[in-house]
Amino acid sequence: MKSNIREEIRNLKIFSKRLVHSAMAGDYAAAFKGTGFEFDQIREYVAGDDVRFVDWNASAKAGSLMVKECVPERDRTIIFAIDCSASNLYSSQENLRKTVILQVASALAFIANNTHDKVGALLFSDTVHQWFAPKCGEGHIAKILESIYSITASGKATNFSECFKFLADLRKKNAVLFVISDWIAGCDESSHEGYIQYERLLKLISCEYDLVAVRVLDECEYDFPRVGVTYVQDSESDEVIMIDAHSEELQRCLKARSSEQKALFESFGADVLDLTIGSDLAREFASFFHRRIGRQV
Numbered sequence: 001m002k003s004n005i006r007e008e009i010r011n012l013k014i015f016s017k018r019l020v021h022s023a024m025a026g027d028y029a030a031a032f033k034g035t036g037f038e039f040d041q042i043r044e045y046v047a048g049d050d051v052r053f054v055d056w057n058a059s060a061k062a063g064s065l066m067v068k069e070c071v072p073e074r075d076r077t078i079i080f081a082i083d084c085s086a087s088n089l090y091s092s093q094e095n096l097r098k099t100v101i102l103q104v105a106s107a108l109a110f111i112a113n114n115t116h117d118k119v120g121a122l123l124f125s126d127t128v129h130q131w132f133a134p135k136c137g138e139g140h141i142a143k144i145l146e147s148i149y150s151i152t153a154s155g156k157a158t159n160f161s162e163c164f165k166f167l168a169d170l171r172k173k174n175a176v177l178f179v180i181s182d183w184i185a186g187c188d189e190s191s192h193e194g195y196i197q198y199e200r201l202l203k204l205i206s207c208e209y210d211l212v213a214v215r216v217l218d219e220c221e222y223d224f225p226r227v228g229v230t231y232v233q234d235s236e237s238d239e240v241i242m243i244d245a246h247s248e249e250l251q252r253c254l255k256a257r258s259s260e261q262k263a264l265f266e267s268f269g270a271d272v273l274d275l276t277i278g279s280d281l282a283r284e285f286a287s288f289f290h291r292r293i294g295r296q297v
Helices: 004-022 023-031 056-062 097-114 137-151 160-170 192-208 248-267 283-296
Strands: 037-045 068-071 077-083 118-124 128-135 176-181 210-217 229-233 240-244 271-276
Touching: 004 097, 023 097, 023 283, 056 068, 056 128, 077 097, 077 128, 077 160, 097 118, 097 137, 097 176, 097 210, 097 283, 118 160, 128 137, 128 160, 160 176, 160 192, 176 229, 176 271, 192 248, 210 248, 248 271
Parallel strands: 077 118, 077 176, 176 210, 210 271
Antiparallel strands: 037 068, 118 128, 229 240
16 A cells, blocks of 8 residues: 555655646746745945835944845745645546646645745645645655545544634744645534635635645536436535436525535635646646736736
């Protein structure tokens, strides 16, 4: 089992490093600039310098105007909150959702590491399972990926509120946060009170972090095949229900859930990266980075 996990991680490294050495790495760096500035040096004032950066103590000692020169932060903190619930074992395609989530997390983590960003990870389902404090290094990333592969969640459901509470308590202000999930709410968010708490916490972490909601969806989850009356089973609750897949109401509900959720994210200033299982991840990444870069210009 251990050797199989390591073989899969080696394959993920190959997949990820192809992207690192492509134009995508540059797009990532441009799309996620440092969130602040750090002190570099004190130098003499020249015409055009912002007077707000004049260092009056240094100027008094030197006998001429001196300014503090700052440069953009050279590194960032990137945190991945990764959904490990039972719905990751579903797919109508060759790859499971879990495989795609691993590909997304590994590609972004190796690209972040290549640009000297610190990478942290939170693994959750119905509760928080494991936290990796932000660090640099391929060994650190390999540990994260191995944990995702080998984790056996104590519960099958998804509870975003538990994840959000943990992230809010970290107080990693200005870090970039990728929440990678199908973003289909669990039972704790299905009640009115649960949804209100979920929405409040989502708004809070959107303020604390540069939030990117990565939705990894199967095409059946927004456009169900019209196969007539059939039975479906919820992979998290094990509930079995009968549906009429010819029903236009079903198709409307699926599309409405996706569009309303996206509107909620955007109302809080969060970015949305939608990935469909079986799609070209490199193309989807590049398109997302370009859109984000375009908004910064």
